[in-house]
Amino acid sequence: MASLTVRNLKESVKASLRLRAARNQRSLEEEVRIILEQAVEPEASEFGLGSRIHQRFLGLDADQMVLPDRPVVTPESCFAEDC
Template sequence: MATLTIRNFDETLKMHLRLRAAEHGRSMEEEVRCILRQELAKPASEYGLGSRIVSRFSDVAGDLPLPERSQPRPPIDWDEPS
């Protein structure tokens, strides 16, 4: 079995975890294991981050106008004298 150490654990979060563990009649360690099992058992999102951002904000932003595209500047010819 592996051991996991969590540093800089917020005291308020620890208190909430302790209360939740007590409500379920478990130790804090067992409560953390159950939380991790539940969260990691959920299926991964089928959409990438960009798709999720678009779907989340599409109602607010609507369609934004895209600026006109222009041709990029030609590369500098370093061999040509100025």
């Protein structure tokens, strides 16, 4: 892994980065690393729809997602209720 030193950074920028890192529950170093990685990643338009959807939901915890109840639809119930 490489190291990078950034000189002459405004204190206000550093303070904003610290706040952003705290909001995202990350260290300052990790937050800067993520920002840099996102800045140099290929544009989303270079990926297909499936890849973009995967990237969008990558960090979510599926076990904590609340999904609404959905009725069970069978071919028989469809004919009876005019689906």
